[in-house]
Amino acid sequence: MIVVIVSLLLLIGLVFTFAGSLGLLRLPDIFCRMHATGKSSTLGVSSIVLASFVFSFSSGAASGPSIKELLTIVFVFLGGPVGAHMIARAAYRSQVPFHARTIVNEWKTIEEEITEPQRNC
Amino acid sequence: MITVVTSIAIFVLTCCILMAAYRVIAGPSQPDRVIALDVIAINMVGLILVLDIKSGQRVYIDAALVIALLSFLGTVSLAKYLAGGTVIDRGDR
Numbered sequence: 001m002i003v004v005i006v007s008l009l010l011l012i013g014l015v016f017t018f019a020g021s022l023g024l025l026r027l028p029d030i031f032c033r034m035h036a037t038g039k040s041s042t043l044g045v046s047s048i049v050l051a052s053f054v055f056s057f058s059s060g061a062a063s064g065p066s067i068k069e070l071l072t073i074v075f076v077f078l079g080g081p082v083g084a085h086m087i088a089r090a091a092y093r094s095q096v097p098f099h100a101r102t103i104v105n106e107w108k109t110i111e112e113e114i115t116e117p118q119r120n121c
Numbered sequence: 122m123i124t125v126v127t128s129i130a131i132f133v134l135t136c137c138i139l140m141a142a143y144r145v146i147a148g149p150s151q152p153d154r155v156i157a158l159d160v161i162a163i164n165m166v167g168l169i170l171v172l173d174i175k176s177g178q179r180v181y182i183d184a185a186l187v188i189a190l191l192s193f194l195g196t197v198s199l200a201k202y203l204a205g206g207t208v209i210d211r212g213d214r
Contacts, residue, residue, distance in 0.1 A: 006174065007126040014133045017167060021137035024144050024160055030153050033144075037156055041163045048130075048167040052182070055123075055174050068182045072189050076163065079193030083159055086200035091152035093204050 002058040006051045013047030016040045029099035030091050038084035046073050127175040134168045155199045162192030 023036025053069035092107070141164065144157035169185045198208050 003123050007122055010126050010130050010171070010174075013167065014130055017137055017164060018133055021140045021160060021164070024157060025140040030150060030156070033153065034156055037160050041160055045163050045167045048170050049185075052170040052174055052179075056179060063179050066182065068186050072166065072182070072186050075186070075189045075193065076166070079189065079196070080163070083193055083196035083200065084156070086197055086204075087152050087155055087159075090200045090204035091150070094150075094152070096150045096152060 002054060006055045006058075009047050009051035009054065013044045013051065016044030016047065018044075020044060029102070030096050031088065032099065034084050034088055034091075038080060042076055042080035045076055049073050049076070123174065127171050130171045131168065131175070134164055134171065137164050138168070151203055152200075155196060155203070158199075159192055159196045162188055162195075166192075 017040065020037045020040030023040065024033050027033045027036055049069050049072050053065060056063070056065040056069070098105070138161055141157045141160040145154050145161070148154045148157060166185045166189050169181045169188070173179055173181045173185075201210075202208050
């Protein structure tokens with residue numbers, strides 16, 4: 001029973017991780033690539049860590065369950081979105097070009113509204 | 122069953138690391154390379170844990186935890202370097 005759960009969690013994690021890496025390879029723009037990796041890799045690796053945690057309850061494991069797997073899940077979930085946000089901000093500020101078919105840039109209009117009253121002063 | 126699944130997992134995760142390594146080498150901008158390195162580190166955590174399940178020994182979980190922490194630290198410091206040119210903010214800048 002535990003083996004089935006571990007295998008299912010591993011396969012779910014593999015599908016998400018492969019989707020994230022394929023998006024990193026194939027998508028045209030850095031922001032699209034970050035959209036792929038920031039979500040999929042976090043969820044995929046969390047599933048794999050959860051599979052390792054469930055496997056520690058079985059009789060084939062050398063030791064019992066520990067808190068370290070859960071800590072790894074916490075750190076991956078905390079670190080992935082924060083790192084992706086900071087990289088996206090750094091990429092936008094260093095003028096990494098958008099893809100040619102980008103339709104809307106909401107932050108640009110907000111930025112103009114913010115900086116416009118300062119020019120009038 | 123668990124042997125087959127872990128073998129497939131090792132193959133797929135290695136392919137993912139190779140795809141991210143292509144993006145590290147060929148990425149057109151520097152933030153591309155940074156997120157590709159982040160993906161490599163995250164996939165490395167998964168690979169270590171799959172090896173852990175496959176061997177049944179559970180001795181590598183500390184390494185997975187440390188790699189997860191250090192990849193976050195490296196990503197944040199590289200992002201600060203790309204955004205402002207410095208890693209550590211001082212008061213006079």
